[in-house]
Amino acid sequence: MRHDHLISAKQLTRQDIEGVLDRAASFAEDGGGGHEDHLLGLLFFEPSTRTKMSFDTAMKRLGGDTVDMGSVESSSVKKGESLADTVRVVAGYTDAIVLRHPSEGAAKLASEFVDVPIINAGDGAGQHPTQTLLDLYTIRENAGLDDLTIGIMGDLKYGRTVHSLAAALTNFDTRQHFISPESLRLPRGVRYDLHETGAQVREHTGLEEVLPELDVLYVTRIQRERFPDENEYRQVAGQYRIDAATLEAAKDDLTVMHPLPRVDEIAADVDETTHATYFEQAHNGVPVRMALLDAMLGGGGE
Amino acid sequence: MSDNPERELRVSKIRDGTVIDHITAGQALNVLAILGIDGSGGEEVSVGMNVPSDRLGRKDIVKVEGRELSQDEVDVLSLIAPAASINIVRDYEVVEKARVTRPTFVSGVLSCPNANCISTQGEPVESRFEVLDDAVRCVYCDTIIREDLPERIDV
Numbered sequence: 001m002r003h004d005h006l007i008s009a010k011q012l013t014r015q016d017i018e019g020v021l022d023r024a025a026s027f028a029e030d031g032g033g034g035h036e037d038h039l040l041g042l043l044f045f046e047p048s049t050r051t052k053m054s055f056d057t058a059m060k061r062l063g064g065d066t067v068d069m070g071s072v073e074s075s076s077v078k079k080g081e082s083l084a085d086t087v088r089v090v091a092g093y094t095d096a097i098v099l100r101h102p103s104e105g106a107a108k109l110a111s112e113f114v115d116v117p118i119i120n121a122g123d124g125a126g127q128h129p130t131q132t133l134l135d136l137y138t139i140r141e142n143a144g145l146d147d148l149t150i151g152i153m154g155d156l157k158y159g160r161t162v163h164s165l166a167a168a169l170t171n172f173d174t175r176q177h178f179i180s181p182e183s184l185r186l187p188r189g190v191r192y193d194l195h196e197t198g199a200q201v202r203e204h205t206g207l208e209e210v211l212p213e214l215d216v217l218y219v220t221r222i223q224r225e226r227f228p229d230e231n232e233y234r235q236v237a238g239q240y241r242i243d244a245a246t247l248e249a250a251k252d253d254l255t256v257m258h259p260l261p262r263v264d265e266i267a268a269d270v271d272e273t274t275h276a277t278y279f280e281q282a283h284n285g286v287p288v289r290m291a292l293l294d295a296m297l298g299g300g301g302e
Numbered sequence: 303m304s305d306n307p308e309r310e311l312r313v314s315k316i317r318d319g320t321v322i323d324h325i326t327a328g329q330a331l332n333v334l335a336i337l338g339i340d341g342s343g344g345e346e347v348s349v350g351m352n353v354p355s356d357r358l359g360r361k362d363i364v365k366v367e368g369r370e371l372s373q374d375e376v377d378v379l380s381l382i383a384p385a386a387s388i389n390i391v392r393d394y395e396v397v398e399k400a401r402v403t404r405p406t407f408v409s410g411v412l413s414c415p416n417a418n419c420i421s422t423q424g425e426p427v428e429s430r431f432e433v434l435d436d437a438v439r440c441v442y443c444d445t446i447i448r449e450d451l452p453e454r455i456d457v
Contacts, residue, residue: 084426105420105442109427124418126443189444192434 005111005118006296009129009164010193014171021137023291024284031061032290038064038297041094043086044121045072045101050260051121051131054285055098055293062290064297067094084113091116096296099123117296125158125187131259132164134288135218138281142255143215146173151210153179154220154240154265156186161259162220163190170197177210178203181236184222207240211249217242217275218257219265243267247275257281316348319367321389321396322379327352329382330362332452336378337366345369358385378411380404381438382452404433412438412447412454419443429456 003011040059044052052068059066069075069090077086083106090097091114099107100121107120107127122128139145150169156162156178166186169176176199178186185203186194194201204210211217222240227233241264247254258266258278270276325333330349339345346367355361362383370390371379379386380402390398410428414421421429421442431438437448447454 082425083420101420103418103420103423104416104444105440108442109420109425112427123420124443187444188446189439192439192446 003117003296005107005120006129006292007107007111007118007120008127009132009167010127012129012132012168012171017133017136017168017171020133020288020291020295021140023294024133024137024287027061027290027294028284028287032294033063035059035062035064035294035297038062038095038293039093040064040066040293041090041097042066042068043090043097043099043101044069045077045083045099045106046122048100048121050282050285051100051128052098054282055119055121055130055289057286058289058293061286062293064095064293083110087118088113096293119292119296122160124160125163126160127164128160128259129164129168130285130289130292131161132168133292134281134284135161135165135257135259136168137284137288138257138277139216139255141280141284142277143253148172148174148215149177149213150174150216150218151177151179151207151214152218152220153207155184155222155226156180156220157184158223158226159220162218163187165218166190166199167193170194170199175200176202177214179205179207179210179240181205181222181239183236184226207242207246208249211246212251214250214254216255216257217250219262220259221261221263221265237265241265241267242270244269244273247273250275315394316346316365316367316391317394318392319365319369319390320371321391322364322366322371322383323361323387323389324355324358324385325362325364325383326385327358327360327362329452330364332382332455333362333364333379333386335452336382336455337369337371337375339366361385374408374411376402377405377408378455381408381433407432407441408438411456412451413456414440414443414445415447415450415454416440416443416445419445 056066087110096117098119098121101123104124104126106123111118152162222237224233254275255277256275330351348365350363352360386402388400389396409430412431419442430441437446439446
């Protein structure tokens with residue numbers, strides 16, 4: 001992969017993706033190393049558990065180390081420092097920066113001010129390309145990446161993981177079904193890109209009409225805070241909750257994924273089925289991020 | 303020379319300034335907004351709206367005395383009046399005549415409607431939009447502006 005920064009999944013070609021996934025498989029098998037002199041900056045302006053810890057773990061498993069800005073409350077951001085200034089300072093300390101920020105376009109902006117690689121670890125409702133790489137790794141392990149019918153369900157409007165996954169899947173022979181309430185359909189920009197690439201896309205308001213066709217069902221949380229009315233939220237959220245009984249209509253080898261954290265959109269009884277893949281998906285974050293860091297820091301890994 | 307001199311005379315000639323012709327019908331007031339002209343500055347302006355046009359069927363036309371447009375202004379004009387022609391007039395003669403061309407990007411002339419876009423949050427960057435066939439798209443947050451584009455003009 002030859003990118004200075006990873007801002008959006010739209011940057012990724014099939015070759016890029018397969019390169020990272022192949023390398024990730026090798027790291028998962030044999031471990032890492034070779035980056036003892038490298039230091040990764042972790043700038044998380046929003047709370048994060050999996051993404052932050054998996055980057056931290058990945059860098060350390062490569063032999064390198066991390067420096068962490070800590071919480072916004074304990075940083076200069078609290079004093080009103082701009083993002084542009086923060087990344088310029090941290091770029092002077094580190095070899096690459098992982099940035100999570102609540103505003104769309106934050107990683108793009110950061111990339112304009114620094115020479116070290118910026119890795120977008122989620123920018124508001126925008127993009128989350130490293131999540132997509134581990135999603136694709138998980139899909140490839142369970143269902144392959146071509147001749148695939150994938151359902152993506154939940155908050156498609158604000159779900160950054162969805163926006164990135166939809167873009168990346170256009171590199172493969174896939175049929176994408178988007179299932180959401182009308183009010184949470186894909187945003188115009190994502191639909192525009194899917195249309196431009198000629199992707200096979202259909203939109204639905206109910207899972208039942210498409211569930212039997214699916215090889216993969218990717219569930220996301222419908223976010224309570226997006227609804228001005230609690231009753232409206234409850235009515236909608238209930239329609240997009242799956243349990244073991246729901247999945248009786250699915251193929252036996254359906255893979256159910258979720259970027260986590262889940263609230264109640266996947267019932268606990270799904271965990272006991274062979275469909276549940278979301279914890280494996282989260283674990284895949286480490287080897288995939290090792291592979292990505294290895295590529296972006298110059299391929300020193302073993 | 304027109305077959306109908308009375309129609310030509312609806313909008314008087316200017317001595318020095320800019321004539322923006324072949325504006326999409328109904329967009330003249332948005333063109334004035336782009337140029338920051340609301341009458342309070344004392345500019346001498348003539349406006350024709352929905353006048354007949356061989357090329358467009360109907361068109362608007364704006365003549366501004368004593369003002370030549372900047373490239374930024376022409377770039378933004380192209381977004382709402384893609385067929386417009388710009389005529390620079392000096393001493394009653396047209397000394398330059400050009401069609402507007404749509405740029406690939408426009409910077410600093412539109413504001414992103416997404417309140418959560420980083421370009422609206424006091425960072426040291428100008429807004430920047432990619433120009434699509436029938437819309438523009440924020441390079442930071444990917445928001446597409448189509449119908450309400452004139453309202454987002456900052457010039």
